Amino acid sequence: MGDVLAGNHATWEFDSDSVLIRFERGARTGIRTPKLFQALGERRVPYEALSSVTLGPGKRGTVVLRAVPRPGADPLVEAAAGQLKESVDPYRLVLPADRETLAEYYADELRAGIRDGREPAERYLVAAPEAPLQFKAYDAKASFDGKRVSFRWFWTGASTAKWKAGDQVLPVGELEGVEWRSPELFNGYLRMLRRDDVSGTAAPEPAPADHDPAAVVFGLGYGPVHESLPFAAAVLEAVQGASARRPPANRALVAAGAVATAAVRSDPADVAERIRHLGELHRAGLVTDEEFSAKKAELLAEL
Known part of the structure; x- marks a missing residue:
């Protein structure tokens, strides 16, 4: 036309x-x-x-x-x-x-x-917003580079459970979808849904969003619709693409992927900032001596 x-x-x-x-x-x-x-x-x-x-x-x-x-x-x-x-x-x-x-x-x-009427589409036909994308939730900065979702916790907003779990890096190949609850509703959040593991064991039932390391929560003024929803859509599109390319489950390939992920090194300044935040939690009594030592060693190992 x-x-x-x-x-x-x-x-x-x-x-x-x-x-x-x-x-x-x-x-x-x-x-x-x-x-x-x-x-x-x-x-x-x-x-x-x-x-x-x-x-x-x-x-x-x-x-x-x-x-x-x-x-x-x-x-x-x-x-x-x-x-x-x-x-x-x-x-x-x-x-x-x-x-x-x-x-x-x-x-x-x-x-x-219109040709196909009300039949569900077998794949996404409308493109999602392009990565990289990021936004600030109440408890973390969420980033997506097209291949992995990253959550960096804010010490002023993240729960102790999330701090103990550490910052999260979630490859889209390990996800089966997302769960988005509008920040305009009470207790809004964005949760990454993990797929079943290669042994066929179902993923565990997720914890409440404010204690789930695979989720970020929204507060007043944080994670607005125009930032968090395009982010969620882009992740969904990437997950579908990864699922279409995924070969049959193979433990050796999964192990190799884990080694490759572990080989990634973090920015020293970023690690130093995270250790500083961990120290503040330790001094506030929210993290035990053993947890502080173990987490600090884990962070230093990323260098």
Whole structure:
């Protein structure tokens, strides 16, 4: 098609097999654009990623054109798991009511391009935000470089259980997914879900998020939606890619991977900072003498 339909926060550019959604910063309408839209920038959505299209009345003299993604087609939607507010739904285009006829035309064009209907997608069809990504949660700085997720605990926020476990580096090949709870809800968090080990033993039941070293928790002003949700989506996409490439389980290969991971050396300044934080916990009586000595030796071994 090649046409463009401009709404309050975005423009939809229609092509023969996809729609390019460009999120604007409110310059055209003067309406403040949600930070999630600003963070996403733009997204190309293939028609095969959609299950249906709706058009209906909105608020204050508007109409809303909404494309409904197929289950399993968009890692962002999968990570959100229905928790996004309507106002930050990236598949909604809000238009002035006097453009309803034009919107109906494009809705029909989209419907004509949909092929697979409501069947779940076998793989992600909409790209997640690209790594590297990072954000600050209440108890840690979370980083993702495309291959591994890292949690660096904040001594002012992390629980004793997390400090004892130490900073975490979680390769995507060891994960089966993520669990995201919106920071706009009470007790929000992002948890990395580990896959079953090579022996077929199920991963243990996770601890509460504030005591689980595979999770970071959100507090007021920490881990906002526009930072933590794209992060979760990028990890999900990487996990799916790693799963598709993963050969049959082989203990020798797993052992070799563990050796390779252990061979990675940490930045001396980073290790020194972590030892300083550990010392503060020790002096505060939150870590025993034995735990302090063992953890310090572990950190020094990373040099």
